Amino acid sequence: GAGVSQSPRYKVAKRGQDVALRCDPISGHVSLFWYQQALGQGPEFLTYFQNEAQLDKSGLPSDRFFAERPEGSVSTLKIQRTQQEDSAVYLCASIPTGGSYEQYFGPGTRLTVT
Amino acid sequence: EDKVVQSPLSLVVHEGDTVTLNCSYEVTNFRSLLWYKQEKKAPTFLFMLTSSGIEKKSGRLSSILDKKELFSILNITATQTGDSAIYLCAGGGQGAQKLVFGQGTRLTINP
Numbered sequence: 001g002a003g004v005s006q007s008p009r010y011k012v013a014k015r016g017q018d019v020a021l022r023c024d025p026i027s028g029h030v031s032l033f034w035y036q037q038a039l040g041q042g043p044e045f046l047t048y049f050q051n052e053a054q055l056d057k058s059g060l061p062s063d064r065f066f067a068e069r070p071e072g073s074v075s076t077l078k079i080q081r082t083q084q085e086d087s088a089v090y091l092c093a094s095i096p097t098g099g100s101y102e103q104y105f106g107p108g109t110r111l112t113v114t
Numbered sequence: 115e116d117k118v119v120q121s122p123l124s125l126v127v128h129e130g131d132t133v134t135l136n137c138s139y140e141v142t143n144f145r146s147l148l149w150y151k152q153e154k155k156a157p158t159f160l161f162m163l164t165s166s167g168i169e170k171k172s173g174r175l176s177s178i179l180d181k182k183e184l185f186s187i188l189n190i191t192a193t194q195t196g197d198s199a200i201y202l203c204a205g206g207g208q209g210a211q212k213l214v215f216g217q218g219t220r221l222t223i224n225p
Binding site: 003004031041059091104108 | 118156157162202211213214216
């Protein structure tokens, strides 16, 4: 595809609801990253996949956060029992090979928990 | 703990001015320093720096890395209103492709 796409672009959830955020990386990109960007802050790392393998999930803030990439392309970030502090923009990024640092970002999903 | 600190956090200048944005970093097994521009959507890549003292240029933008003092600067000359954005600096360490981002500098260019 032309770039990294994410859906939905905006999501409003009531506290306690579960949400699922989708990321379609650039076709053929091996590695995929999820970041959380709170208002007025820089992105913070959540988790990282190389193909279908989740190699680093050290940034996931709690066990309510879960990510998967079962076929090594599309990834889903799931947040269970959302809380107000989960309100943020969730950014997905991909890179073509394991050795590159230049990450291509999607437009993000803005999650608002009310 | 790895960290990246940017300054200033906010900067307002007039069109035509030159600005310098600062980024200091502490990243384990440091490999690369990246600059991104973020408007209302996806951060877009500007520069990646891996070697000290070598300036990278793209039009009115330039950047340089000092690996001894652990900082980088991003210069924008002859600023235009379209340069208004948040500029993010990020560090990458060897063996870990994840990036550690700074808080960003919000740059506003007034006509």
